Amino acid sequence: MNATDQVARSEELYRIYRAHLDTCPRRHIGILADCAEGARMLRAVHASRLAASRGR
Numbered sequence: 001m002n003a004t005d006q007v008a009r010s011e012e013l014y015r016i017y018r019a020h021l022d023t024c025p026r027r028h029i030g031i032l033a034d035c036a037e038g039a040r041m042l043r044a045v046h047a048s049r050l051a052a053s054r055g056r
């Protein structure tokens with residue numbers, strides 16, 4: 001996967017995460033966050049952005 005694909009992938013993951021925030025009634029921010037699915041998705045966004053910034 002090249003860097004452009006990585007960026008597109010991270011943007012897609014972020015769109016999916018934002019769509020989840022719009023539909024999920026749980027908390028996602030701060031110490032009261034209680035949505036394991038949302039936390040998992042956010043970790044995936046961060047990991048893909050890190051991979052994209054490294055260019056691989």
Ligand SMILES: [Zn+2]
Nearest residue numbers: 024026035038
């Ligand atoms: Zn959620």
